[in-house]
Amino acid sequence: MSVVREAARIYWTSLGVVLISIGGYTVAGVILGEEGMRQAAVTMPGLLLMVPGLMAMRGNVYGALGARIATALHQGLIEPRFTWQPRLVVAVAASLVNGGVIAVFLGVAAWLLMVGGGQAASLGVLLFVSLVSTALSAVVVTAFLLAVLFIGFRHGIDPDILNGPLVTSVGDIAAVFFVSVSVMLAGVIL
Amino acid sequence: MSDELVADRWTLGGILHTTIPVLLALSVLSMGSGLVLERMKHLFLSYPALLILFPVMIGLGGTLGSLLASRLSTAVYLGTATVSFRDRAMLANILAVVGLAATASIVAGLGAGAASRFLPGAVLPLSTLVVVALMSSMVLVGFVIVTVMAVTAAAYRFRIDPDDVAIPVVTNTADIVGAVTYTAVVLLVVSP
Numbered sequence: 001m002s003v004v005r006e007a008a009r010i011y012w013t014s015l016g017v018v019l020i021s022i023g024g025y026t027v028a029g030v031i032l033g034e035e036g037m038r039q040a041a042v043t044m045p046g047l048l049l050m051v052p053g054l055m056a057m058r059g060n061v062y063g064a065l066g067a068r069i070a071t072a073l074h075q076g077l078i079e080p081r082f083t084w085q086p087r088l089v090v091a092v093a094a095s096l097v098n099g100g101v102i103a104v105f106l107g108v109a110a111w112l113l114m115v116g117g118g119q120a121a122s123l124g125v126l127l128f129v130s131l132v133s134t135a136l137s138a139v140v141v142t143a144f145l146l147a148v149l150f151i152g153f154r155h156g157i158d159p160d161i162l163n164g165p166l167v168t169s170v171g172d173i174a175a176v177f178f179v180s181v182s183v184m185l186a187g188v189i190l
Numbered sequence: 191m192s193d194e195l196v197a198d199r200w201t202l203g204g205i206l207h208t209t210i211p212v213l214l215a216l217s218v219l220s221m222g223s224g225l226v227l228e229r230m231k232h233l234f235l236s237y238p239a240l241l242i243l244f245p246v247m248i249g250l251g252g253t254l255g256s257l258l259a260s261r262l263s264t265a266v267y268l269g270t271a272t273v274s275f276r277d278r279a280m281l282a283n284i285l286a287v288v289g290l291a292a293t294a295s296i297v298a299g300l301g302a303g304a305a306s307r308f309l310p311g312a313v314l315p316l317s318t319l320v321v322v323a324l325m326s327s328m329v330l331v332g333f334v335i336v337t338v339m340a341v342t343a344a345a346y347r348f349r350i351d352p353d354d355v356a357i358p359v360v361t362n363t364a365d366i367v368g369a370v371t372y373t374a375v376v377l378l379v380v381s382p
Contacts, residue, residue, distance in 0.1 A: 025245045038238075052369065058252070
């Protein structure tokens with residue numbers, strides 16, 4: 001096996017999904033950069049502090065979930081179907097609990113850091129944004145992740161390649177998109 | 191793998207017991223990039239292109255890291271690769287990932303530049319954005335490769351499932367390394 005030729009094979013196989021993920025990040029970046037969010041960044045101290053953490057969930061929670069499902073598919077421990085399979089249910093439940101715990105932690109930590117640094121911030125607003133955006137992302141991203149891995153696996157596509165760029169980029173867009181949705185809701189409700 | 195290792199992997203308590211401490215620790219790390227973003231708000235808010243590039247620059251490490259980690263854990267499990275710079279399969283993956291990083295940053299720089307022209311705020315030349323993106327990503331990809339290899343090797347040695355730890359560790363450390371590197375490059379190139 002020529003190293004360069006194998007590298008080229010991996011490169012070309014993965015390029016499409018990597019570019020899709022770049023597109024995804026760019027969309028997330030545009031959502032971050034548009035006027036409403038930039039204003040919110042100024043009026044809600046601590047918001048930007050939470051953003052990397054909320055985006056990090058795509059790797060922490062969904063990436064790990066995807067890797068676990070991908071390995072289980074390879075091992076034959078999970079069927080690529082939306083049926084009640086104990087292992088599948090446990091894996092998804094764990095990811096939901098993890099997401100909730102992180103959301104609470106981020107809201108509280110962001111508030112503490114802002115207040116500790118001498119800036120006023122609202123714990124209620126920060127917790128609202130982190131919990132609501134996490135809950136909304138969790139539903140959308142988990143459903144998408146499972147659909148992509150199952151369908152991909154059934155068509156002979158290696159779930160490990162799908163899991164990396166495709167799923168994490170959807171997680172990123174979802175994270176930032178739902179942050180902007182919850183920021184909007186916070187403005188209306190709170 | 192032994193039966194007890196398999197059984198633990200698939201109970202809710204078993205999973206949470208392993209993942210929650212790690213995730214909390216990594217969330218603390220993620221606040222590092224959050225702090226960078228919050229502190230450098232003024233710089234990023236005045237050049238929208240830099241803000242548009244921010245998720246890309248911190249996320250690229252995680253994306254490529256997840257890809258590499260997923261492939262590596264499966265390959266080691268199936269016996270087709272070992273975690274070593276002398277392993278040909280490993281080298282091929284490394285070369286591919288560096289190429290992907292370079293391509294991705296060029297495309298991202300151009301994309302951010304194009305998108306920023308539709309948003310209110312100061313505009314930066316496309317060449318500047320591409321240079322910033324490339325410099326940041328090359329540093330980041332080097333860090334990611336070393337991290338993935340180290341975490342995967344350590345996981346196997348300590349009998350932890352690499353799938354549970356490799357991706358969270360690499361995406362979070364890559365986030366903060368990416369944020370710091372990107373900010374440093376921006377300060378170097380954009381506002382001397």
